[in-house]
Amino acid sequence: MSPDPTQVLAFETDCHIFEGCGFPGPGLHSFLFEPLWGEAGLTSVYFNKPMLLALLGSIIIVAFFWVAFGKPKVVPGKLQMVAESGYDFVRRGIVYETLGKKEGEKYVPFMVSLFFFVWILNVWSIVPVAQFPVTSIIAYPAILALLVYATWMSVTFKRHGFVGGLKNLTGYDKSLGGVLPLVMVIEFFSNVLVRPFTHAVRLFANMFAGHTLLLLFTIASWYLLNGIGIAYAGVSFVMVLVMTAFELFIQAVQAYVFVLLACSYLQGALAEHH
Amino acid sequence: MNLLVLAAETENPLFPPIPELVIGLIAFVIVFGFLAKKLLPNINKVLDERREAIEGGIEKAEAAQTEAQSVLEQYKAQLAEARHEAARLRQEALEQGTALKEELRAEGQRQREEIIAAGHAQIAADRKAASQALRQDVGKLATDLAGKLVGESLEDHARQSRTIDRFLSELEEKAEAAR
Numbered sequence: 001m002s003p004d005p006t007q008v009l010a011f012e013t014d015c016h017i018f019e020g021c022g023f024p025g026p027g028l029h030s031f032l033f034e035p036l037w038g039e040a041g042l043t044s045v046y047f048n049k050p051m052l053l054a055l056l057g058s059i060i061i062v063a064f065f066w067v068a069f070g071k072p073k074v075v076p077g078k079l080q081m082v083a084e085s086g087y088d089f090v091r092r093g094i095v096y097e098t099l100g101k102k103e104g105e106k107y108v109p110f111m112v113s114l115f116f117f118v119w120i121l122n123v124w125s126i127v128p129v130a131q132f133p134v135t136s137i138i139a140y141p142a143i144l145a146l147l148v149y150a151t152w153m154s155v156t157f158k159r160h161g162f163v164g165g166l167k168n169l170t171g172y173d174k175s176l177g178g179v180l181p182l183v184m185v186i187e188f189f190s191n192v193l194v195r196p197f198t199h200a201v202r203l204f205a206n207m208f209a210g211h212t213l214l215l216l217f218t219i220a221s222w223y224l225l226n227g228i229g230i231a232y233a234g235v236s237f238v239m240v241l242v243m244t245a246f247e248l249f250i251q252a253v254q255a256y257v258f259v260l261l262a263c264s265y266l267q268g269a270l271a272e273h274h
Numbered sequence: 275m276n277l278l279v280l281a282a283e284t285e286n287p288l289f290p291p292i293p294e295l296v297i298g299l300i301a302f303v304i305v306f307g308f309l310a311k312k313l314l315p316n317i318n319k320v321l322d323e324r325r326e327a328i329e330g331g332i333e334k335a336e337a338a339q340t341e342a343q344s345v346l347e348q349y350k351a352q353l354a355e356a357r358h359e360a361a362r363l364r365q366e367a368l369e370q371g372t373a374l375k376e377e378l379r380a381e382g383q384r385q386r387e388e389i390i391a392a393g394h395a396q397i398a399a400d401r402k403a404a405s406q407a408l409r410q411d412v413g414k415l416a417t418d419l420a421g422k423l424v425g426e427s428l429e430d431h432a433r434q435s436r437t438i439d440r441f442l443s444e445l446e447e448k449a450e451a452a453r
Contacts, residue, residue, distance in 0.1 A: 028287055031287060040291075041291070043291070043292050043293075044293070045293060046293055047293075047297075050294065051293070051294060051297040054297055054298055054301040055297065055300070055301050055304075057301065058301040058302070058304040058305045059304070061305050061309075062304060062305060062308040062309075062313075065308065065309060065313045066308070066313065068313075068317075069313040069314070069316045069317040070313070070316070072316050072317050072319075072320040073320065074320055074323050074324045074327055075324075080317075083317075084317065084321075087314070087317060108314070109306065109309055109310035109314045110306065110310070112309060112314065113302065113305045113306040113309045113310065114302075116305065116309075117301070117302050117305045117306075137290075137294060138287060138288050138289070138290045139290035139291060139294030139295045139297075139298055140294065140298040142290045142295065142298075143290075143295045143298040143299050143302070144298070144302060147299075147302070201288065204288075208287070
């Protein structure tokens with residue numbers, strides 16, 4: 001079986017610098033996986049590693065919260081305390097902060113799920129063996145952004161009616177006078193069309209870039225391991241460690257930002273139009 | 275199928291394949307379903323219970339403190355009252371004692387004066403009685419003496435002096451007898 005370049009790990013090439021082979025740099029192909037089952041395609045049915053990781057992620061989150069909150073106690077145990085602080089972070093730190101306690105309470109479960117789901121999909125990036133951030137595949141951020149979009153869009157029209165909802169989306173404000181049509185077009189474009197796209201891509205691109213960097217340095221550490229290259233391989237490996245720590249930080253930040261944005265969109269939808 | 279070919283075909287990492295969207299949705303719905311339907315209501319209930327327990331504890335402590343305060347005030351009031359009562363009793367006793375002393379002194383004074391007055395009256399009466407008796411006796415004696423003197427017709431000087439001696443000795447006897 002001839003090696004498929006997408007399936008070859010850096011260590012499997014067994015080719016180092018000065019041995020007459022080029023640098024097998026990471027690229028788009030690093031984000032494509034041969035299906036574990038079925039045949040890859042835009043609409044065909046198949047099952048691959050990111051899907052497995054996504055489902056495993058869900059199971060891990062549910063299992064964690066099941067153990068922590070399944071039989072909660074008034075005087076909490078250690079695990080319950082940890083889970084509570086995570087729950088409280090999203091509830092108070094994000095939802096109540098943006099939507100307020102009264103309006104926000106309804107959306108707490110959605111936002112908590114969103115936060116922990118995105119987080120674990122990000123964290124897969126540095127979990128040994130998995131080592132792939134699921135959110136670096138656009139489909140996962142896209143479907144979540146779509147859910148958020150559907151939520152705040154429906155809230156907009158439910159809260160303000162059809163005309164009121166449109167006014168809300170277009171930033172209708174009579175005092176703007178002549179520029180009003182222009183503002184309305186821009187606002188509509190930015191809110192209705194661009195917003196879900198940027199929401200998804202922000203998360204996707206961050207994780208994509210992070211994973212590419214990690215791959216780059218990991219592959220380089222291996223590839224440079226020959227002759228004088230060994231010194232550079234050491235530097236590269238240090239960068240792997242640094243980037244791993246940095247990614248750990250970015251993963252949490254991006255999950256936070258994703259949920260925070262979802263909340264701020266909802267806040268805009270709930271806001272009374274003046 | 276070579277994935278590089280596929281990548282070249284789709285050419286766009288921003289174009290999501292349907293199966294991955296579906297799996298993403300399923301995975302999220304699993305999380306959301308469990309958290310929203312069971313686990314978060316669970317913990318919310320417990321958090322509410324905890325808050326109530328804490329608030330209840332605080333309320334109880336406050337109630338206990340209020341009660342302790344009121345009891346303390348009651349005790350203080352009672353103590354003050356008792357002190358006041360004691361002071362009053364002491365004052366009263368003192369006043370009573372003083373009054374009693376005063377009364378006794380007044381009584382003593384009165385009795386003394388009474389006794390003195392009685393003494394004076396007695397003396398006066400005695401003197402009066404004595405002088406009256408004396409006057410009577412002297413008059414009678416004088417009359418007796420005069421009668422005797424006249425009856426004896428003054429025979430001689432010797433008799434006279436006998437008579438007078440007798441009279442005087444009689445008088446002495448009388449005085450003896452009177453005493």
